[in-house]
Amino acid sequence: MASLEQFRVFVAVYRAGSVSAAARERHLTQPAVSAQLSALEARTGEALFTRTPKGVVPTERGKLLYSQVADAVDRLDRAGQALRVSSKAAGPLRLGCTPEFLQGYVLPRLSGETALLVSFGQARELQAAVEAGTLDAALVSLPAQSRALSERPLLSMPFVLIAPTAWAAPPQPAPQELAQQELAPQELAQWLNAQPWVSYSLELPVTRRFFLQALGERFGARPALVAPDLRAVVRAVEGGLGASLVPLFAAAEALAAGRVQELGQGRDQIPAESWRMVYRVADEDREDLQGLARALQA
Numbered sequence: 001m002a003s004l005e006q007f008r009v010f011v012a013v014y015r016a017g018s019v020s021a022a023a024r025e026r027h028l029t030q031p032a033v034s035a036q037l038s039a040l041e042a043r044t045g046e047a048l049f050t051r052t053p054k055g056v057v058p059t060e061r062g063k064l065l066y067s068q069v070a071d072a073v074d075r076l077d078r079a080g081q082a083l084r085v086s087s088k089a090a091g092p093l094r095l096g097c098t099p100e101f102l103q104g105y106v107l108p109r110l111s112g113e114t115a116l117l118v119s120f121g122q123a124r125e126l127q128a129a130v131e132a133g134t135l136d137a138a139l140v141s142l143p144a145q146s147r148a149l150s151e152r153p154l155l156s157m158p159f160v161l162i163a164p165t166a167w168a169a170p171p172q173p174a175p176q177e178l179a180q181q182e183l184a185p186q187e188l189a190q191w192l193n194a195q196p197w198v199s200y201s202l203e204l205p206v207t208r209r210f211f212l213q214a215l216g217e218r219f220g221a222r223p224a225l226v227a228p229d230l231r232a233v234v235r236a237v238e239g240g241l242g243a244s245l246v247p248l249f250a251a252a253e254a255l256a257a258g259r260v261q262e263l264g265q266g267r268d269q270i271p272a273e274s275w276r277m278v279y280r281v282a283d284e285d286r287e288d289l290q291g292l293a294r295a296l297q298a
Contacts, residue, residue, distance in 0.1 A: 015148030189217035196224035196242035
């Protein structure tokens with residue numbers, strides 16, 4: 001009869017997509033995981049995975065077994081976790097996100113009911129930390145990259161085109177305020193390309209796509225500042241260094257205070273960015289995670 005540990009190892013390998021990643025998750029050596037998996041395959045009489053250079057892919061027998069045992073393994077793991085938590089005071093929820101998203105979106109929505117220990121990083125490394133168990137959850141705009149991870153949609157965040165408040169209006173007959181202008185798309189593109197630009201990176205995939213798809217022109221503005229921090233980007237726009245295209249959460253406070261102005265053509269013509277909470281499949285029923293997700297959706 002197969003042991004519970006064999007089923008746990010099997011589920012870990014299935015979700016991680018590799019023996020080495022499952023070994024890290026289970027805090028075992030790679031040979032130990034391979035031995036448990038081989039023993040389970042010997043009992044089923046069939047291969048459960050096909051080995052590839054990039055990891056393992058479940059066979060049809062593996063998919064069937066996963067559907068039969070995964071839920072039971074998760075319930076047992078959650079029961080064990082509940083016993084451990086009840087025996088000592090629960091610690092803070094270990095959350096990963098970017099500093100800009102924390103400041104611009106998360107902090108205004110926290111009530112203090114959930115204690116947080118926050119780590120900063122980019123989406124892929126944060127998801128890897130969740131999978132490895134060093135983080136409980138991550139707030140990212142990248143879909144879950146592993147079968148070991150689940151996700152809960154939080155929001156669709158629009159992008160906004162912002163400019164310094166001191167900038168004069170483009171030269172055409174229209175109202176005096178730049179934020180109220182409704183330029184033809186190509187006229188706006190030509191005017192913006194003649195202005196200095198502030199950006200998060202040199203690649204600017206969202207900005208270049210916006211210019212091509214919404215304005216019908218290639219992006220060609222002169223870079224005035226490139227800084228990998230959206231807070232610095234917005235502050236630079238406030239200081240008059242140039243225009244920029246940023247997620248709304250990064251510019252919301254500056255817009256509300258009148259420190260930057262929004263050019264109306266941006267928000268409705270750029271696809272919003274989907275943000276989600278990513279966590280381990282085994283943690284789907286954790287109330288602290290779901291409570292934080294509900295707060296961030298409010």
